[in-house]
Amino acid sequence: xxxxxxxxxxxxxxAILSLLVSSQQSVGEIERQLRMxxxxxxxxxxxxxxxxxxxxxxxxxRRLYQLKPEPFQxxxxxxxxxxxxxxxxxxxxxxHLDHMDPSTPKRAxxxxxxxxxxxxxxxxxxxxxxxx
Amino acid sequence: xxxxxxxxxxxxxxAILSLLVSSQQSVGEIERQLRMxxxxxxxxxxxxxxxxxxxxxxxxxRRLYQLKPEPFQxxxxxxxxxxxxxxxxxxxxxxHLDHMDPSTPKRAxxxxxxxxxxxxxxxxxxxxxxxx
DNA sequence: CACGTATATGCGCGTTGAAGTATATAAGGA
DNA sequence: TCCTTATATACTTCAACGCGCATATACGTG
Numbered sequence: 001x002x003x004x005x006x007x008x009x010x011x012x013x014x015a016i017l018s019l020l021v022s023s024q025q026s027v028g029e030i031e032r033q034l035r036m037x038x039x040x041x042x043x044x045x046x047x048x049x050x051x052x053x054x055x056x057x058x059x060x061x062r063r064l065y066q067l068k069p070e071p072f073q074x075x076x077x078x079x080x081x082x083x084x085x086x087x088x089x090x091x092x093x094x095x096h097l098d099h100m101d102p103s104t105p106k107r108a109x110x111x112x113x114x115x116x117x118x119x120x121x122x123x124x125x126x127x128x129x130x131x132x
Numbered sequence: 133x134x135x136x137x138x139x140x141x142x143x144x145x146x147a148i149l150s151l152l153v154s155s156q157q158s159v160g161e162i163e164r165q166l167r168m169x170x171x172x173x174x175x176x177x178x179x180x181x182x183x184x185x186x187x188x189x190x191x192x193x194r195r196l197y198q199l200k201p202e203p204f205q206x207x208x209x210x211x212x213x214x215x216x217x218x219x220x221x222x223x224x225x226x227x228h229l230d231h232m233d234p235s236t237p238k239r240a241x242x243x244x245x246x247x248x249x250x251x252x253x254x255x256x257x258x259x260x261x262x263x264x
Numbered sequence: 265c266a267c268g269t270a271t272a273t274g275c276g277c278g279t280t281g282a283a284g285t286a287t288a289t290a291a292g293g294a
Numbered sequence: 295t296c297c298t299t300a301t302a303t304a305c306t307t308c309a310a311c312g313c314g315c316a317t318a319t320a321c322g323t324g
Contacts, residue, residue, distance in 0.1 A: 076218075
């Protein structure tokens with residue numbers, strides 16, 4: 001399990017991550033909210049921790065897990081090279097989003113701007129994470 | 133193979149996608165540029181096509197593949213819920229990003245993040261679900 | 265210390281998916 | 295028609311992953 005993409009390929013792990021967006025949670029809380037056996041939760045948390053998606057702090061017998069930003073930024077950085085590409089197709093998005101997987105939230109108002117452009121050759125682009 | 137995340141979990145597929153950013157390519161061109169056996173390329177393209185990442189147009193015996201935007205938008209929509217979260221940490225990003233590889237053919241950069249320092253504070257806030 | 269709670273880990277199993285090799289389909293040209 | 299090029303598919307390993315189950319470890323409390 002090397003890349004961040006393999007980490008987030010697992011639905012239960014994405015569920016855990018989504019859960020941690022609101023606030024840090026203990027293993028037991030995750031276990032209950034996601035109705036997942038405890039060993040499963042612990043194993044996924046281990047994977048997430050070793051990949052840098054989460055970190056844990058000790059609270060007595062509990063371990064509180066919370067998100068870490070770097071891996072998400074890494075995904076975002078990869079995605080950035082396609083961002084220019086899809087900007088022109090925001091309309092088609094509206095229809096498509098209704099077929100997507102359950103763990104994905106709805107969005108509010110799409111913002112279409114950004115000039116479209118087609119380039120040859122270099123695809124090196126650095127995106128700082130702003131997508132609005 | 134259902135979710136877009138499983139699709140992009142495969143390094144060779146990501147390489148193909150990155151290759152198609154610049155312009156559409158035939159199977160043979162992809163094969164040569166990525167030094168990948170042709171059946172491998174075709175199989176990955178099939179997966180990508182069925183997942184809506186690419187579409188092909190016929191040019192005599194060739195098939196030209198080009199990107200389609202929707203799945204990327206889907207990834208972006210999922211990522212959006214974490215965007216607010218990592219925005220505060222843009223500095224750490226800069227350091228982290230230098231460990232990664234923009235377009236990864238075969239197996240290359242594992243991108244292992246080292247144990248990092250602790251963070252404190254809870255982030256109580258509801259999700260707005262912003263999307264591009 | 266004994267016991268309950270909280271979390272982590274080890275092991276075996278079943279499934280899945282990627283790769284390799286061979287072959288099939290299709291189109292163009294001699 | 296035969297041959298070459300271009301792409302797709304079928305079949306067979308092979309390894310990795312997730313899960314269930316049992317157990318280990320750690321902490322708190324009586």
